[in-house]
Amino acid sequence: MPDKPLDTTTPLNGRIDTDNLELAWAEAPWDSKLFGAPVLQIQTMALHGSEARTDIGPFVDALQRSGACLASCRLSHDRLNESFLLEDIGFRFIEMAYQPELALSAEAPHPATLEVHAATEADLPAILDIAGSAFGNERFHMDPRLSSKLGDIRYQNWVRSSLAHPSQRLHAISDGGRIVAFFITEEQADGTCYWHLTAVAPAAQGQGYGRRSWETMIAHARQRGSQRIQTCIVARNHRVLNLYARLGFHFPPPLTTFHWVRPR
Ligand SMILES: CC(C)(COP(=O)(O)OP(=O)(O)OC[C@H]1O[C@@H](n2cnc3c(N)ncnc32)[C@H](O)[C@@H]1OP(=O)(O)O)[C@@H](O)C(=O)NCCC(=O)NCCS
Structure with missing residues (x-):
């Protein structure tokens, strides 16, 4: 039995905090909108004892009561006990992810050979085209239980919302006036x-x-005074992995991602 009270007031957000298990989850509203049913994210998970299988019951109950169609969890690569428990309750391994990092020193070995500008509404059609067709390695495209088309729409929605976002910035990168790439930073x-x-x-x-x-x-980040760049990529995206390695990024230990999908 849990020794501390459980806060499970709404199944969309909750927390379990017992001697055996710490677990917190919340809704990802942007993904709920996309899928037309609640999408939950486990935000923290740590096992401390052998009785965690019993203590995770309120979360399993929340998956059912919320009507969630999808739940995800990202763990440090060495959290195998946590991953076993996730598998016990129906989660499946989806990907390993890296978070490459580059410290920006005073010297500038990376030349800026393309034009970059803050994207505007006029750039949206070209950028939405890229966002709707370039991605294929990410979890929404790779999980065979999910619609790949929804993955494309998800990234297009992200591009659209970044234009009005308080802190995210959409950049268009062009060569002779033609947009060849975009970044959300x-x-x-x-x-x-x-x-x-x-x-x-x-x-x-x-x-x-x-x-x-x-x-x-x-070069743009260095010019704006940033001290480091950080990002997240999936291990199966070997092309971008090679690109980051070539550019001198460092790779801290990886993370693993799991999905639970409501059975049809
Ligand atoms: C990954 C991506 C950025 C590479 O862009 P690109 O224009 O094709 O790459 P480039 O021709 O400039 O090659 C740059 C480097 O990428 C790596 N690379 C590119 N294609 C590769 C391939 N088929 N196999 C292995 N490495 C490859 C190499 O390191 C290459 O440098 P090198 O040839 O000098 O060794 C591009 O394919 C892409 O946008 N993919 C879809 C979206 C994506 O994955 N975004 C990043 C994660 S969110």
């Missing part, structure tokens, strides 16, 4: 420039625009 209080979403137009791939766009955006 966020400058954080600790000096990190976080790259949320990045892609080269499919028709422009394999011609050096990836390397040139990334170098241009590194």
Whole structure:
């Protein structure tokens, strides 16, 4: 039995805090809107004892009571006990993710050879085209139980909402007036420039625009005074993995992602 009271007032948000298990979850409203049913995210999970299987009951109950169609959890790669418990309650492994990081020193070894500007409404059609066709390795595209089309729409929605976002910025990268890539970035209080979403137009791939766009955006972050760049990529995206390695990014230990999908 849990020794501390459980806060499960609404099944969309909740917390379990017992001697065996700490678990907190919340709704991802943007994904609920996309899927037409609640989507939950486990925000923290830590096992401390062997009775966690019993203590996770309120979360399993919340999955049912909320009508959730999808739940996700991201763990440090070495949290195997937590991953076993997730698998016990129906979660499946989806991906391993890296969070490459680059410290921006005073020297500038990355040349800016493309133009970059803050995107406006006029740039949206070209950027939405890229966002709706460039991605294929991410969890919404790879989980065979989810519609890949919804994955495309999700990234297009993100591009649209970034235009009015209080801290995220949408950048268009172009060559001779043609948009070849876009980045959604966020400058954080600790000096990190976080790259949320990045892609080269499919028709422009394999011609050096990836390397040139990334170098241009590194130079842009340095020029704006950021001290480091951080991002998140999935391990199966070997093309971008090679690109980050080539540009001198460091790779901290990876994370693992799990999905629970309501059985049809
Ligand atoms: C990954 C991506 C950015 C590469 O862009 P690109 O324009 O095709 O890349 P470039 O031609 O400039 O090549 C740059 C580097 O990427 C790596 N790369 C590109 N294609 C590769 C391939 N088929 N296999 C292995 N590495 C590859 C290499 O390191 C290459 O440099 P090198 O050839 O000098 O070694 C592009 O494919 C893309 O936008 N993909 C979809 C969206 C995405 O994955 N975004 C990033 C994660 S959110």
